[in-house]
Amino acid sequence: MKFLATTSLMLLCSTAVLGHFTVTYPGSRGFDEDKEPQAPCGSFDTVTNRTEFPLSKGFIEIDSGHVKADIAINLVLNQNPTSADFTAAAATPAAKVSIAQPDANCLPVDLSAFAGAKDGVNGTLQIVYNGGDSPLYQCIDVTLKSNAAAWDPSKCTNAATPTTGPTPSPTGSAGSNKVTGAIAVLVAVTAGFLAL
Numbered sequence: 001m002k003f004l005a006t007t008s009l010m011l012l013c014s015t016a017v018l019g020h021f022t023v024t025y026p027g028s029r030g031f032d033e034d035k036e037p038q039a040p041c042g043s044f045d046t047v048t049n050r051t052e053f054p055l056s057k058g059f060i061e062i063d064s065g066h067v068k069a070d071i072a073i074n075l076v077l078n079q080n081p082t083s084a085d086f087t088a089a090a091a092t093p094a095a096k097v098s099i100a101q102p103d104a105n106c107l108p109v110d111l112s113a114f115a116g117a118k119d120g121v122n123g124t125l126q127i128v129y130n131g132g133d134s135p136l137y138q139c140i141d142v143t144l145k146s147n148a149a150a151w152d153p154s155k156c157t158n159a160a161t162p163t164t165g166p167t168p169s170p171t172g173s174a175g176s177n178k179v180t181g182a183i184a185v186l187v188a189v190t191a192g193f194l195a196l
C-alpha cells in the first residue's frame with residue numbers, strides 16, 4: 001500500500017515536471033523548463049529580438065502541459081523592463097485567460113484599449129501561467145503595430161473545441177488520453193507489484 005502511494009506520488013511529480021508550458025507563437029525570449037518558475041521571465045532577463053505584435057486581435061499560442069491553468073498576460077511598455085516594471089504591470093493585466101485543456105491553446109490578447117499602446121511602441125508581454133504547481137513565466141519582446149505585416153493568424157489553434165455540456169467531444173481526446181495513459185501505467189505498476 002505504501003509502495004502504491006509512493007508510485008502515485010511519483011506519477012504526479014513527473015506530470016508536474018512535464019506539465020509546464022511553452023510559447024509556440026510568437027517566439028519567446030527563451031525556454032528552460034527547470035527555470036520557468038523564475039520570475040519575471042523564466043530566467044531570461046534581457047530583451048532579445050522583437051516581434052511585430054498586432055494592436056488589435058492579437059494572441060499568444062501556447063502548448064500547455066497542464067489540463068487546466070489560469071493565465072495572466074501583462075504588458076510593460078518600455079525598452080528594457082525591470083522586475084519592478086513587471087510587478088507593477090500585474091496590477092492591470094492586458095488579458096486574463098483560463099484554459100481547460102492541455103496542448104495547443106490560443107490566448108486572445110487585444111491591446112487596442114490598453115493605456116499607452118499604440119503603433120510603433122516597444123514593449124514586453126509577460127505570461128504568468130498558474131497550472132497548480134508554482135507560477136511559470138515566459139516573456140515575448142514586441143513592437144506594437146496597427147498593421148503587423150508578418151503576423152500569421154493561422155497560428156491561433158486549439159487542441160480541442162472546449163465543450164460546455166457533460167458529453168466530451170469525440171475529437172477532444174488529447175486530455176483524456178493522457179489521463180487514460182496515467183491510469184494504465186498505474187494499473188500496470190500495481191499488477192506488477194501484486195505479481196511479486
Ligand SMILES: [Cu+2]
Nearest residue numbers: 016019020133
Ligand atoms: Cu507544471
